[in-house]
Amino acid sequence: MKVLIFFILFHSMSVFANDANNKEPKDTMVIGSKNFTESYILAEILAKIATQVGEAKVIRKFGMGGTGICYQSLENEAIDIYPEYTGTISEVILKKPSLKSWNEIQKELFKDGYDISSEIGFNNTYALATRLSYATEKQIKKISQLKNMKSFRMGFTHEFLKREDGYQQLKKHYQFGEHDTLGIEHSLAYEALNSEKIDFMEVYSTDAKISKFGLRVLEDDLNFFPNYKAILFYKKSFSNRFPKTYKAFNQYLIGKISNEQMIKLNSLVEVDQKSFSDAAFAFLGEGFSKSKKVKNLELKRILTLSIEHMKLVSVSLIFAVLLAVPVGIFAFHHRGFGQVLLGMTAIMQTIPSLALLCFLIPFLGIGNPPAYFALFLYGLLPIARNTYLGFSSIPTKLIETCELMGMSSWQRLCYVEFPLAFKSILSGVQTSAVINVGTATLAAFIGAGGLGTLINTGLALNNTKIILTGAIPAAFLAILVHVFFEVIEKRNFFRKDH
Amino acid sequence: MIELKSVSKSYGQNVVIPSLDLKILHEKTHCLLGTSGSGKTTILRLISGLTPLNSGEVSIQGAPLSNLSRQEFASKVGFVSQDGGLFPHMTCWENILLPGKIHNKDLEVLRSRCYEFSKMVDLPVSLLDKVPAQLSGGQRQRVALIRGLILDPDILLLDEPMSALDPMVRASLQRQLKIMFKELKKTVLIITHDLHEASFLGDVIHLLNGGRIIQEGSFKELYERPKEDFVDEFLKAQIPDELLNHKGSQS
Ligand SMILES: Nc1ncnc2c1ncn2[C@@H]1O[C@H](COP(=O)(O)OP(=O)(O)OP(=O)(O)O)[C@@H](O)[C@H]1O
Ligand SMILES: [Mg+2]
Numbered sequence: 001m002k003v004l005i006f007f008i009l010f011h012s013m014s015v016f017a018n019d020a021n022n023k024e025p026k027d028t029m030v031i032g033s034k035n036f037t038e039s040y041i042l043a044e045i046l047a048k049i050a051t052q053v054g055e056a057k058v059i060r061k062f063g064m065g066g067t068g069i070c071y072q073s074l075e076n077e078a079i080d081i082y083p084e085y086t087g088t089i090s091e092v093i094l095k096k097p098s099l100k101s102w103n104e105i106q107k108e109l110f111k112d113g114y115d116i117s118s119e120i121g122f123n124n125t126y127a128l129a130t131r132l133s134y135a136t137e138k139q140i141k142k143i144s145q146l147k148n149m150k151s152f153r154m155g156f157t158h159e160f161l162k163r164e165d166g167y168q169q170l171k172k173h174y175q176f177g178e179h180d181t182l183g184i185e186h187s188l189a190y191e192a193l194n195s196e197k198i199d200f201m202e203v204y205s206t207d208a209k210i211s212k213f214g215l216r217v218l219e220d221d222l223n224f225f226p227n228y229k230a231i232l233f234y235k236k237s238f239s240n241r242f243p244k245t246y247k248a249f250n251q252y253l254i255g256k257i258s259n260e261q262m263i264k265l266n267s268l269v270e271v272d273q274k275s276f277s278d279a280a281f282a283f284l285g286e287g288f289s290k291s292k293k294v295k296n297l298e299l300k301r302i303l304t305l306s307i308e309h310m311k312l313v314s315v316s317l318i319f320a321v322l323l324a325v326p327v328g329i330f331a332f333h334h335r336g337f338g339q340v341l342l343g344m345t346a347i348m349q350t351i352p353s354l355a356l357l358c359f360l361i362p363f364l365g366i367g368n369p370p371a372y373f374a375l376f377l378y379g380l381l382p383i384a385r386n387t388y389l390g391f392s393s394i395p396t397k398l399i400e401t402c403e404l405m406g407m408s409s410w411q412r413l414c415y416v417e418f419p420l421a422f423k424s425i426l427s428g429v430q431t432s433a434v435i436n437v438g439t440a441t442l443a444a445f446i447g448a449g450g451l452g453t454l455i456n457t458g459l460a461l462n463n464t465k466i467i468l469t470g471a472i473p474a475a476f477l478a479i480l481v482h483v484f485f486e487v488i489e490k491r492n493f494f495r496k497d498h
Numbered sequence: 499m500i501e502l503k504s505v506s507k508s509y510g511q512n513v514v515i516p517s518l519d520l521k522i523l524h525e526k527t528h529c530l531l532g533t534s535g536s537g538k539t540t541i542l543r544l545i546s547g548l549t550p551l552n553s554g555e556v557s558i559q560g561a562p563l564s565n566l567s568r569q570e571f572a573s574k575v576g577f578v579s580q581d582g583g584l585f586p587h588m589t590c591w592e593n594i595l596l597p598g599k600i601h602n603k604d605l606e607v608l609r610s611r612c613y614e615f616s617k618m619v620d621l622p623v624s625l626l627d628k629v630p631a632q633l634s635g636g637q638r639q640r641v642a643l644i645r646g647l648i649l650d651p652d653i654l655l656l657d658e659p660m661s662a663l664d665p666m667v668r669a670s671l672q673r674q675l676k677i678m679f680k681e682l683k684k685t686v687l688i689i690t691h692d693l694h695e696a697s698f699l700g701d702v703i704h705l706l707n708g709g710r711i712i713q714e715g716s717f718k719e720l721y722e723r724p725k726e727d728f729v730d731e732f733l734k735a736q737i738p739d740e741l742l743n744h745k746g747s748q749s
Contacts, residue, residue, distance in 0.1 A: 397581065400548050402571060404579075405597050415600075
């Protein structure tokens with residue numbers, strides 16, 4: 001038992017030692033992506049080009065949970081480059097929605113040490129779409145034509161109907177009169193349009209469903225919708241660090257993907273169920289070597305991810321135990337200060353997981369360290385609390401007997417308090433472990449791997465099967481962990497009265 | 499040997515010990531006798547420092563209690579609390595040998611001493627492999643007694659150590675203990691409800707009521723010259739009628 005604990009401890013130390021050195025050495029390039037199909041595909045294209053160039057070892061940190069995390073990661077050099085959109089940069093990152101053009105945005109970013117590539121080509125923004133048959137019949141290509149049309153029906157998401165810059169503004173901008181509008185859930189709107197219940201709906205302009213349902217996207221000829229032109233986002237130094245790769249990106253990708261092409265690539269993945277890698281190859285063409293990577297068996301991948309997952313949980317748990325048990329004991333001996341400590345761990349519990357992960361990026365980068373740390377923080381409360389409760393439940397009589405025997409507090413701890421509180425402590429550890437098996441699925445958002453990777457990909461693709469290939473093993477692991485602790489409890493090393 | 503000087507103790511408004519003077523003499527066996535709730539356990543707790551006193555002074559072998567460290571106290575004083583205080587998670591063997599481990603004693607010596615004691619208290623050694631919960635109340639008391647005696651301390655503080663034993667075992671144990679106390683020259687304070695036990699074991703008996711010592715002395719003194727009606731009543735309650743009649747006809 002002891003040997004095992006030491007082995008795990010030693011092992012976990014080395015894990016941390018490795019991960020502490022999170023900033024990648026010069027000859028590696030970390031490519032990031034957000035957690036939706038288009039971002040995955042673009043990032044995969046980048047990765048393939050960079051691999052082909054061979055200037056640096058390519059590391060993929062795909063599927064990170066949102067703009068905040070990606071930007072934080074870039075700022076802290078946890079990633080070197082990721083695909084972004086001009087509109088997102090001006091609104092979310094710079095928080096200056098007035099900046100519209102590529103030039104303005106690039107200039108502003110450059111001041112802060114960042115840079116963006118020229119436009120990849122397509123613009124992923126809101127757009128109005130209609131059935132192809134309807135479009136040909138009425139001969140509509142531009143939104144401005146709506147002004148002269150007699151009657152039509154529109155279906156919009158409730159959000160678009162309500163938003164300041166939504167439907168009301170659109171109506172004003174294009175000066176079309178009062179028409180039937182229907183508030184409808186986005187995915188249902190496609191069906192409604194297809195079955196001629198509505199004639200127009202709002203879409204994302206590169207949505208795979210545009211191709212699936214054969215829709216026509218109307219040209220925003222009076223420039224109502226903001227621009228979300230895809231670009232590459234990186235630090236200024238990127239072009240100097242990887243000059244050849246930089247050049248290759250410009251040569252193969254920049255200016256090369258139109259809206260129609262992006263819709264096709266998206267639908268390759270979302271409709272035809274091809275992998276991101278296949279979609280990337282479809283764009284890059286035959287010139288790119290395919291053979292290098294042996295395709296993982298699905299089962300093997302799940303196993304690898306499960307192991308990664310359990311490593312996240314177990315390592316963070318060991319450190320949580322190492323801190324929380326002493327904290328619980330301390331809280332028991334110093335009730336006042338103890339309550340404060342317990343309160344603090346409770347507060348940590350209430351921080352939303354993603355917010356905590358995001359908050360940790362400036363200090364720990366992305367990948368394993370913040371994931372370990374966040375799981376560690378979440379593990380603390382149940383263990384500290386149960387340690388405290390376990391110690392509190394020891395009868396005073398027994399503590400007095402310890403005193404009368406002349407035990408030192410250390411002897412008392414080892415011979416009496418710890419063995420008697422062990423069961424309670426263990427159930428705290430069990431709670432933490434089971435909760436963390438669940439929480440660890442979020443680690444994928446910051447590129448720490450684990451079963452969340454599958455869930456994340458599945459969510460991006462809206463593909464329940466892939467979600468389940470991550471969720472079911474995760475649930476299974478949770479049960480396994482639960483049973484593991486039940487068995488330990490039955491064995492109860494420290495007590496003879498069982 | 500043990501001395502309490504105008505010791506008082508109250509829990510909030512409840513004055514349990516108003517003011518107590520008590521002397522436990524060297525190598526003598528003293529019995530604290532009294533009704534339930536009269537403060538017997540409290541006195542023992544005051545002597546062992548488990549309960550802080552409100553005023554007065556306790557000294558052990560001339561040294562103030564407050565100057566003794568827990569270790570020093572434990573090496574001088576063996577203690578058996580009213581409910582035994584055995585550790586539920588250890589076997590009886592482990593319970594008994596624990597004081598030895600704490601004080602770095604030779605466990606083999608203690609083990610053979612334990613065999614001796616368990617014969618003396620009439621407890622099968624095979625029971626010692628069990629945990630306390632698997633023993634009867636009387637068996638547990640004997641294990642607790644063995645543990646209290648195991649380090650062979652000079653002073654013994656025993657809180658009703660035989661209350662759960664059947665009369666036969668108790669009688670033989672009382673005989674054994676009396677011999678041991680004398681042979682090994684122990685200073686003993688033993689709490690009991692049982693008048694017979696007090697009269698048999700006690701060189702000095704302190705009769706307690708409401709936290710005050712009503713009378714102290716040998717059983718004979720208490721019996722023949724009760725200071726208050728209470729003493730007479732207390733004794734009468736436990737002495738069979740024939741004996742009382744006998745006393746009545748004498749006086
Ligand atoms: N921790 C405590 N807090 C408040 N009151 C207490 C406490 N301990 C004891 N007492 C009170 O002190 C009085 C004496 O209690 P003590 O335990 O000394 O009685 P005792 O003589 O040992 O009785 P018994 O023969 O039933 O064991 C009782 O009235 C009891 O209620
Ligand atoms: Mg008592």
